[in-house]
Each structure stands twice: as structure tokens, then as C-alpha cells.
Amino acid sequence: MTTSHIICPLALQARYRPHAPAVVGPACTWTFADLEAHIRTAQHALQQDAQLQGASIGLLPRRDVQTLAWLWAGWRERRRVVLVSRRWTPDERADALQMAGVATCLADDDDALPAAAPVAVHPRSRRAEDASVQARSCASTLQLQGDATVIFTSGSTGQPKGVVHAWRSHFYSARGAASVMPLRSTDCWALSLPLYHIGGLAIVMRAALAGAAVALLNNPVRDWTTRRITHGSLVATQLKRLLEATDGPPPPWLRGLLVGGGPVPAGLLDEAHARGWPVHTTYGSTEMGSQVTTTPPGASRETLATAGHVLPHRELAVRDTGELAVRGPTRCRAYLTPTGRTQSFDADGWLGTGDVGHLDAEGRLHITGRVDHQFISGGENIQPETVERALQALPQVARAVVVPVPDEEFGARPVAFVEPAPGTAFAPGCYRTGLQGRLARFKHPDRYLLWPDDLPNRMKIDRAALRNRAQQACD
Numbered sequence: 001m002t003t004s005h006i007i008c009p010l011a012l013q014a015r016y017r018p019h020a021p022a023v024v025g026p027a028c029t030w031t032f033a034d035l036e037a038h039i040r041t042a043q044h045a046l047q048q049d050a051q052l053q054g055a056s057i058g059l060l061p062r063r064d065v066q067t068l069a070w071l072w073a074g075w076r077e078r079r080r081v082v083l084v085s086r087r088w089t090p091d092e093r094a095d096a097l098q099m100a101g102v103a104t105c106l107a108d109d110d111d112a113l114p115a116a117a118p119v120a121v122h123p124r125s126r127r128a129e130d131a132s133v134q135a136r137s138c139a140s141t142l143q144l145q146g147d148a149t150v151i152f153t154s155g156s157t158g159q160p161k162g163v164v165h166a167w168r169s170h171f172y173s174a175r176g177a178a179s180v181m182p183l184r185s186t187d188c189w190a191l192s193l194p195l196y197h198i199g200g201l202a203i204v205m206r207a208a209l210a211g212a213a214v215a216l217l218n219n220p221v222r223d224w225t226t227r228r229i230t231h232g233s234l235v236a237t238q239l240k241r242l243l244e245a246t247d248g249p250p251p252p253w254l255r256g257l258l259v260g261g262g263p264v265p266a267g268l269l270d271e272a273h274a275r276g277w278p279v280h281t282t283y284g285s286t287e288m289g290s291q292v293t294t295t296p297p298g299a300s301r302e303t304l305a306t307a308g309h310v311l312p313h314r315e316l317a318v319r320d321t322g323e324l325a326v327r328g329p330t331r332c333r334a335y336l337t338p339t340g341r342t343q344s345f346d347a348d349g350w351l352g353t354g355d356v357g358h359l360d361a362e363g364r365l366h367i368t369g370r371v372d373h374q375f376i377s378g379g380e381n382i383q384p385e386t387v388e389r390a391l392q393a394l395p396q397v398a399r400a401v402v403v404p405v406p407d408e409e410f411g412a413r414p415v416a417f418v419e420p421a422p423g424t425a426f427a428p429g430c431y432r433t434g435l436q437g438r439l440a441r442f443k444h445p446d447r448y449l450l451w452p453d454d455l456p457n458r459m460k461i462d463r464a465a466l467r468n469r470a471q472q473a474c475d
């Protein structure tokens with residue numbers, strides 16, 4: 001097999017644009033020459049330090065220049081960099097690292113892992129590179145094939161699994177992203193997502209390939225409006241905060257805000273669009289190296305309601321069940337699970353996403369729900385999320401969840417739990433009228449039930465529990 005290498009894009013920048021900004025911090029800026037020196041120091045440690053040997057190296061990332069240096073150093077030294085979340089407990093981190101075959105994890109504190117863990121902690125912060133390190137020969141190429149990163153996702157099952165990407169996934173992800181959000185070397189992308197998430201890591205790749213800077217900020221809202229940040233990646237909640245903390249149009253230098261990681265509420269899109277904020281909606285996944293589809297610059301409000309079109313270097317297919325499947329050069333290589341390395345792809349390389357959706361006549365992706373939530377009623381597929389969205393668009397509804405209950409005639413019928421909007425009473429008749437003309441008749445819930453107030457107030461609603469309750473109520 002031929003192994004393909006590419007020159008590390010940061011090494012190129014360090015050679016040809018050494019004084020250009022690479023990392024913009026809250027207090028200072030590092031040039032590409034500075035960043036290169038940090039990377040070489042880290043590469044030197046990876047070559048020399050007995051504790052840092054082995055094919056995989058763990059990293060508990062922070063948003064700082066050392067973390068960026070370790071990432072690039074690991075890749076240049078052909079290591080697999082295993083990123084673990086700062087939000088996890090020490091035990092959870094140790095389990096994940098062990099699953100990925102890591103012997104040593106780069107972290108700041110000795111208590112980053114449990115004392116008894118079979119994974120060692122190595123100090124992440126290294127300072128003062130000396131001249132001898134600089135002179136030493138360090139690889140400045142990247143291998144496109146071969147494992148480059150492991151990022152953990154909890155998926156829909158709750159059991160964390162490691163998603164293994166080759167460097168080529170990240171490379172093609174960034175390349176394709178540039179088709180809708182072209183970056184210039186004078187641009188600066190704010191690193192507003194953690195680096196143990198694909199959305200954070202993807203920022204590093206996009207900026208590196210374009211020779212643009214990455215901004216490490218403390219106070220997103222303030223920094224966004226006072227620094228010359230041209231691009232950002234946000235989840236809907238961050239966009240909401242940004243719009244609340246500002247008035248009117250965006251700063252004139254802001255060119256693109258990628259908003260992903262889940263659906264964006266319609267009201268939020270209305271406001272961003274009306275105020276002229278350069279929002280791009282997107283659909284992606286850890287498995288696909290971040291974006292699969294994205295809306296173009298200057299998209300209409302109607303287009304922003306979709307997830308946009310498929311980017312280069314990705315393929316998307318809609319299965320007979322309505323489930324979306326993905327493949328292409330940005331797709332992950334494998335999953336790491338407690339029982340070993342698995343490939344959940346079919347014979348043609350397609351990976352089922354668990355999401356249900358369709359492409360419209362203009363090639364824009366509409367996500368309508370999760371495959372494991374949908375049910376068949378009288379031979380027709382119903383996606384609870386579609387009914388929920390229609391209900392939540394009514395002013396009298398704060399929150400709605402739709403579940404199927406068994407039905408003799410139709411197999412299953414939808415039942416809705418509704419939390420009335422503040423100051424309104426629970427009013428099934430009003431919801432029924434409200435849905436008229438907005439939703440196909442067969443999707444209208446047969447019954448409305450009041451939102452149970454003893455339901456745990458978790459981020460993710462327990463649909464199985466609601467299903468049981470609905471069934472009891474209908475018996």
C-alpha cells in the first residue's frame with residue numbers, strides 16, 4: 001500500500017508567513033513561527049520522553065496554545081491523539097482512555113485521572129523551548145491515512161464510544177467546508193467550542209489549511225464584538241446569548257457564523273436573519289468530521305430553515321426507511337467500544353445516522369426526526385418531532401412530546417404531552433384547532449395529556465417513560 005503524506009499546513013505557514021497571526025489569545029497573539037516552536041517542543045518530548053511512547057496519546061484539552069501544539073505534534077509524530085472531555089469525571093476519562101489503548105494522558109493536574117488508573121498523567125504545559133530542540137529534525141508532514149484522532153460521543157445509547165478519524169477526514173472536511181465558507185489568510189475563526197468536540201477540532205483544521213488565525217477567547221460575547229473575529233461556530237444557545245447581548249447588525253468584519261449541533265429554533269433564525277447576522281445552518285456529526293450539509297452565504301430565511309446542501313467530499317443517501325446514511329472521505333474509520341474496534345458501515349461504506357430527513361427539489365436537506373422515534377400509523381410514517389414542532393409553534397404551547405400508543409385499527413396512534421405556555425390553561429381543543437391546516441390530518445394527536453410535573457427535568461426527555469404513561473392513560 002502507498003502511504004500518502006502531505007506537508008503540515010502549519011509548517012508551510014511558519015516558513016512563508018512566519019510573522020502572521022496563528023493564535024489570537026485574550027492577552028497576546030502567537031505568530032506561525034511561535035506556534036511552530038511550540039509544536040517542535042512538543043514533538044521533541046514525544047520523541048524523547050519514555051513516558052510518551054506508544055501509538056496513542058491521551059489529551060485533556062484546554063483552549064490554549066499548548067493544546068494546539070500537542071495536537072499538531074502528535075499528528076506529525078504519527079500518534080493517535082485521544083481527546084477526553086474536561087466535563088467527565090476522572091473515572092469516566094480513565095475508562096475512555098483505556099478503551100483507546102492509551103498509556104499516558106497529557107493533563108494539567110495529577111487528579112485528572114483516578115490515582116489507581118492504569119493510565120499515567122504527564123504535565124501538559126511545557127514551556128521554554130531551547131535552541132537545541134529547534135535544531136533537531138522534526139517531521140513536518142502528516143500522514144493522510146492511519147488513525148489521527150479519537151473523539152468520544154455518547155450517541156443515542158448513552159454508552160460512550162470512540163470515533164476514530166484519519167487525518168484525511170479532517171483534511172477533506174475542512175476542504176469541503178471552504179466551498180460555502182471560504183477563508184482568507186487574514187481571517188480569524190473563534191474557537192468557541194471545546195476541542196474534545198468535533199466542532200472545535202474542525203475549526204483548527206479549517207484555519208490551518210487557510211493560514212487563518214484561531215481566536216481563544218474568555219468572554220465570547222464581549223470578544224466577539226470587540227475583536228476582529230471573522231468566523232465562528234456556535235450551538236443555538238450561544239447564538240441566542242450573542243444576539244441578546246447585542247443590538248442590530250453584526251460587526252462589519254463578521255462574515256460567517258456556523259450554527260450546528262442540533263436544531264435551531266425558528267424564532268432565533270428569524271431574529272438573526274432580520275438583523276443581518278451571517279448565519280449558516282448546518283447538519284453534521286462526529287462520525288463525519290463535523291459538517292455534512294451547510295447553507296450558503298446570504299441564504300434566504302426559507303433556506304436557513306433547512307440544513308443546506310451536501311458539501312464536497314461527503315455523500316448522503318436517504319434509505320427506504322427515511323433514515324439518512326452518509327459516507328465519503330470525511331467518514332470515520334471505525335468506532336472504539338468497550339468490546340473492541342468495530343466498523344458499523346454496510347458493504348458499500350454507508351453509515352446510518354439514525355436521523356430521518358429528505359432532500360428537497362433544490363437539494364437542501366430537511367431533518368425531520370430520529371429513526372428510533374418514528375412509528376407507523378395506518379401504513380404512514382409519523383415522526384413525532386414534526387408533530388412536536390407544529391405544536392410548539394402554537395402560542396399556547398411551551399413544550400410538547402409526541403409518543404405512539406398501540407391502536408387496533410391503525411397499529412399505533414400519536415398522543416401528545418403538552419406543557420401549556422405560562423399563563424395559559426391546558427386546552428386540548430385549542431391545540432386541535434391550532435394544528436388544522438398546518439399538519440396532515442393523520443399526524444394529529446388522538447389525545448392530549450398534561451405534561452407530568454414529576455418528570456425529571458433532564459436535557460434529554462425520556463420518551464420510553466412517556467410512552468408507558470401514555471399507554472396507561474389510554475388503557
Ligand SMILES: O=C(O)CCC(=O)c1ccccc1C(=O)O
Nearest residue numbers: 199233234260261285286290291
Ligand atoms: O452535531 C454534531 O455532532 C457536530 C456538530 C458540529 O460539529 C458543530 C456544532 C456547532 C457549530 C458548528 C459545528 C460544525 O459542524 O462545525
